[in-house]
Amino acid sequence: MKILALMQHRPDRSPGQRFRFEHYMEYLQEQGWEICFSNLLNGKDDKYFYSKANYFRKAFIALKSLFVRWKDLRRAKNFDIVFVYREAYMLGTTYFERKIAKKGIPLVFDFDDSIWLNDTSEGNKNLAWLKKPEKTAEICKVATMVMVGNEYLANYARQFSKNVVVVPTTIDTNYHKKENIAKQSETICIGWTGTTTTMKHFELIMPVFVKLKERFGDKISYRVITNRIVEGYPVDVEMLIWNKNREIEDLQYFDIGIMPLPDDEWSKGKCGFKGLQCMALSMPVVMSPVGVNVDIVEDGKNGYLAETEEEWLEKLSILIESENLRIEIGKKARKSIEEEYSVEVWKIRFDELLKTLLSKNRNEK
Numbered sequence: 001m002k003i004l005a006l007m008q009h010r011p012d013r014s015p016g017q018r019f020r021f022e023h024y025m026e027y028l029q030e031q032g033w034e035i036c037f038s039n040l041l042n043g044k045d046d047k048y049f050y051s052k053a054n055y056f057r058k059a060f061i062a063l064k065s066l067f068v069r070w071k072d073l074r075r076a077k078n079f080d081i082v083f084v085y086r087e088a089y090m091l092g093t094t095y096f097e098r099k100i101a102k103k104g105i106p107l108v109f110d111f112d113d114s115i116w117l118n119d120t121s122e123g124n125k126n127l128a129w130l131k132k133p134e135k136t137a138e139i140c141k142v143a144t145m146v147m148v149g150n151e152y153l154a155n156y157a158r159q160f161s162k163n164v165v166v167v168p169t170t171i172d173t174n175y176h177k178k179e180n181i182a183k184q185s186e187t188i189c190i191g192w193t194g195t196t197t198t199m200k201h202f203e204l205i206m207p208v209f210v211k212l213k214e215r216f217g218d219k220i221s222y223r224v225i226t227n228r229i230v231e232g233y234p235v236d237v238e239m240l241i242w243n244k245n246r247e248i249e250d251l252q253y254f255d256i257g258i259m260p261l262p263d264d265e266w267s268k269g270k271c272g273f274k275g276l277q278c279m280a281l282s283m284p285v286v287m288s289p290v291g292v293n294v295d296i297v298e299d300g301k302n303g304y305l306a307e308t309e310e311e312w313l314e315k316l317s318i319l320i321e322s323e324n325l326r327i328e329i330g331k332k333a334r335k336s337i338e339e340e341y342s343v344e345v346w347k348i349r350f351d352e353l354l355k356t357l358l359s360k361n362r363n364e365k
Contacts, residue, residue: 001358002034004079006072006088006096010039012244013046015273016112017085019169020149027347033354036079038072040065040090062091069096076100080358083108086115087139092132094139101142106361108354109143111136112169114269116156145357149271150292156269165353168292169271173342176280178252178334185221188320191254193225193242193274201267204260208312209235216320225250252281255326256319260312261288272296276341279303279333284326286315296341302332 007017025035041049041061048057069089073096076082082105088096101107116136140146140160148154149169157164190212192202202224212220213235222237224230225247229239240250257278261267268291275285275296287293289305297303304315319326339345 001032001081001355002036002079003028003081003083003354004072004076005035005037005083005085006069007037007039007085008087008090009041009046010043011037013041013043016169019171019273020110020112020167021083021085023170023172023175023343024347024350027343028351028354031351033351038068040068065089072096073099076105077103079105080361081106081108081354083110084139084143086111086113087135092135094135094142097139098142101144104361106144106357107142108145108147108357109139110147110167111153112149112269112271112273114153114156114266117266144361145353147353150269150295152268152291167346167350167353168341169273169276170341170343170346171276171280171337173280173334173338173344176248176277176337178282179248187221188216188219188255189221189223189253190256190258190316190320191223191225191251191278192258193251193277196226196228196230199224199226199230201260201262202258203233204262205258205309205312206233206235208309208316209233211313212316212320215317220320223253248281251277254278254281254283256316257283257285258316259285259287259293261290261293263288263290263307267291275303276337279330280337280342282330282334284319284329284333286312286319296336298336301329302336303329 005021008014009017011022012018028035045061048054049061082100084097084107097107116133118131118133137160140157143161144163146157146161146164147167148157148164149167151166154164154166194202209222222235223240224237225240225242227242257275259272259274261270270291272292275287275293278285279302285297285303286306287297287303289307294305297305299305306312306315
């Protein structure tokens with residue numbers, strides 16, 4: 001049983017890839033699957049692809065990526081399943097997905113955002129016209145199975161496909177687990193992690209950060225783990241560049257994790273990853289009640305939901321003031337992840353979905 005996995009980024013680079021497919025790979029291989037991972041961007045490409053301008057370099061990357069996918073298309077017949085995360089190619093064409101489908105090879109299309117909406121990275125705003133986000137519907141139509149991260153995404157995909165399954169974004173609880181670390185500061189740290197593309201979400205509650213600092217002073221601190229340093233905030237924010245080798249240690253420095261979101265169509269498609277990571281580390285979280293977040297968090301039990309600035313200020317203050325509450329909520333958060341959002345719970349189901357798809361395809365031939 002062989003899978004050709006078409007991804008944009010190299011392994012361990014993209015959170016979406018890691019927590020939608022990559023961390024199932026070891027288990028799938030144990031169950032008899034051979035996996036060929038084909039990515040378009042390498043480390044050097046990243047530097048240019050998401051920066052402003054550098055149009056000649058970006059054109060070269062796009063051309064190079066075409067050759068990679070043409071090679072994949074030629075060898076696709078040697079695989080039992082082709083798995084596509086978000087899109088086979090970064091521009092507006094569905095050529096590769098359509099060609100694979102015409103070959104009769106089962107095509108699994110997976111996505112975990114409202115990618116049918118135009119949400120281009122800051123460095124590529126001028127090239128947004130090349131994206132064609134509506135191609136998501138076209139890929140759904142030709143896919144044998146559409147795999148999505150929540151019901152909101154599923155409702156969209158069901159307009160175009162009869163075979164839509166919900167597989168939540170999951171956490172490897174053997175990797176994401178709380179360990180005893182010596183904090184360099186006794187401050188209560190409020191933390192957020194994400195890329196500069198989503199930094200605008202962190203900044204949504206900046207007025208709350210200012211008020212908390214006025215109320216608690218040096219008792220609290222703020223930490224952000226991201227891919228690029230951002231400065232100029234009205235409060236001190238410690239910025240760390242994300243590093244796979246110290247990812248868990250850096251996250252564990254948080255005492256409270258946050259996931260603010262605007263209540264818009266793009267955010268409704270989010271799969272709660274930032275919150276899930278923190279909860280797996282036995283950490284209390286405060287999250288916006290948008291999309292799947294209301295399914296993940298039971299307000300006041302395994303975390304908190306906050307919509308208005310007043311609610312954010314109130315619920316963060318409650319957690320800042322009580323260490324016992326932080327510990328209690330954190331334990332319940334971890335339990336929720338273990339029972340509902342862990343790789344251990346979902347890996348068997350993931351394997352079964354692929355094997356059922358493969359068996360059905362073989363029987364139809």
